[in-house]
Amino acid sequence: MKSVESLKPEVIKEIYALIEPYAEKSISYFYGRLFAENPRLRALFPPGMAGQRERMFRALSQISGSLDSPDTFTGFLSRLGRDHRKYGISPAHYEAMGRAMLATFRAYVREAWTEEMEAAWTAMFATATAIMIQAAEEDAEHTPPWWIGEVVEHERRAPDIAVLTVRPSQPLPYRAGQYVTVQAARWPRVWRPYSIANAPGDDGLLRFHVRALPAGWVSGALVRHTAVGDALLLGRAAGSMVLDTESDRDILCVAGGTGLGPLKALAEEALRPAGEREVRLVVGARTPAELYDLPALRALAERHTRLTVVPVVSEDPEFDGVRGLVSDVLGRFQDRSGHDVYVAGPAGMVSRTVTNLQELGVPAERIHYDAPDR
Numbered sequence: 001m002k003s004v005e006s007l008k009p010e011v012i013k014e015i016y017a018l019i020e021p022y023a024e025k026s027i028s029y030f031y032g033r034l035f036a037e038n039p040r041l042r043a044l045f046p047p048g049m050a051g052q053r054e055r056m057f058r059a060l061s062q063i064s065g066s067l068d069s070p071d072t073f074t075g076f077l078s079r080l081g082r083d084h085r086k087y088g089i090s091p092a093h094y095e096a097m098g099r100a101m102l103a104t105f106r107a108y109v110r111e112a113w114t115e116e117m118e119a120a121w122t123a124m125f126a127t128a129t130a131i132m133i134q135a136a137e138e139d140a141e142h143t144p145p146w147w148i149g150e151v152v153e154h155e156r157r158a159p160d161i162a163v164l165t166v167r168p169s170q171p172l173p174y175r176a177g178q179y180v181t182v183q184a185a186r187w188p189r190v191w192r193p194y195s196i197a198n199a200p201g202d203d204g205l206l207r208f209h210v211r212a213l214p215a216g217w218v219s220g221a222l223v224r225h226t227a228v229g230d231a232l233l234l235g236r237a238a239g240s241m242v243l244d245t246e247s248d249r250d251i252l253c254v255a256g257g258t259g260l261g262p263l264k265a266l267a268e269e270a271l272r273p274a275g276e277r278e279v280r281l282v283v284g285a286r287t288p289a290e291l292y293d294l295p296a297l298r299a300l301a302e303r304h305t306r307l308t309v310v311p312v313v314s315e316d317p318e319f320d321g322v323r324g325l326v327s328d329v330l331g332r333f334q335d336r337s338g339h340d341v342y343v344a345g346p347a348g349m350v351s352r353t354v355t356n357l358q359e360l361g362v363p364a365e366r367i368h369y370d371a372p373d374r
């Protein structure tokens with residue numbers, strides 16, 4: 001295996017730039033070729049490949065963009081390698097992928113494809129997969145590829161919202177604010193990320209707040225077709241939106257819809273007895289009926305005087321409380337001493353909230369949010 005430093009970032013970037021205009025077509029070609037040459041590999045992938053194609057291209061873009069920084073490159077591929085354990089990928093599969101990728105480049109880059117490109121790509125791919133395989137092997141010494149979780153509670157809180165409580169078959173380590181990928185029996189091999197909505201506790205239980213999306217395979221299965229006693233598969237915990245334990249500033253959490261999940265977990269952690277930080281949890285929903293966790297949040301606030309819960313409703317002019325977009329009402333909650341702010345919800349809500357907070361003078365490094373790969 002060649003060292004990361006000896007790889008040729010400029011050539012790899014050139015290849016990426018040449019293939020990018022054909023992103024969708026070339027990835028379809030790649031998978032078509034891969035499955036034609038290795039029919040057994042098809043069984044490792046989900047029935048619908050659209051999300052898979054997107055993830056593949058995003059990974060390629062991150063790989064080619066991180067080659068200038070060996071640590072970033074190695075870190076990204078090690079995570080990818082560990083995460084791929086849940087797909088049942090083996091070293092031979094990577095070789096097959098490498099061959100299909102070269103065939104794809106030759107087919108799309110055509111006469112611009114050079115021997116230098118072929119050599120640079122081959123070296124980069126060999127190094128990248130060696131890093132992935134090594135990380136997966138080391139990880140296998142102490143961590144399962146996935147966890148089996150039994151649903152021990154399933155509460156339908158609104159027509160399309162459920163709160164699930166799951167007991168993993170063995171401890172699943174995570175930090176408040178992180179997410180895991182989940183697979184439901186109804187959709188084999190389809191993994192979707194869901195935030196864990198409670199801080200780690202002695203009982204090891206995990207809670208998930210799920211809204212069934214109109215075309216959401218897994219979310220629909222979790223809300224409408226899952227019951228107590230069912231088993232789910234759970235991937236490892238990931239995500240960087242965790243509590244900044246160095247900070248003693250008070251905390252402002254801004255939640256949109258089921259984005260409440262990770263923020264509730266963070267709030268629970270911050271409210272542990274050793275802490276002193278005040279927590280304000282601003283919870284946005286479109287209608288009062290969609291404030292699906294309000295009674296539980298109010299009960300939490302009764303037990304913890306350091307917690308304040310503020311519901312905000314955007315689509316009901318009759319609502320007897322704060323009305324408006326949750327992103328737009330924050331001026332009144334931002335005191336001069338400054339908070340650490342955590343934001344989760346629909347992508348548009350998160351970006352609008354972050355912009356508004358910066359306009360209110362909150363420094364970027366105090367605003368925490370995550371964008372799980374959905």
Ligand SMILES: NC(=O)C1=CN([C@@H]2O[C@H](COP(=O)(O)OP(=O)(O)OC[C@H]3O[C@@H](n4cnc5c(N)ncnc54)[C@H](O)[C@@H]3O)[C@@H](O)[C@H]2O)C=CC1
Nearest residue numbers: 195256257258259284285286314325327344345346348349
């Ligand atoms: N770490 C994270 O950021 C997490 C994100 N999520 C995501 O949160 C989302 C929750 O969806 P729903 O419950 O359907 O939310 P929703 O569509 O019902 O919206 C919730 C709240 O956000 C506001 N909102 C929606 N779009 C907005 C925009 N563009 N600008 C400002 N405010 C906006 C609404 O007015 C409402 O108050 C899902 O997309 C889920 O994937 C879920 C868990 C964690």
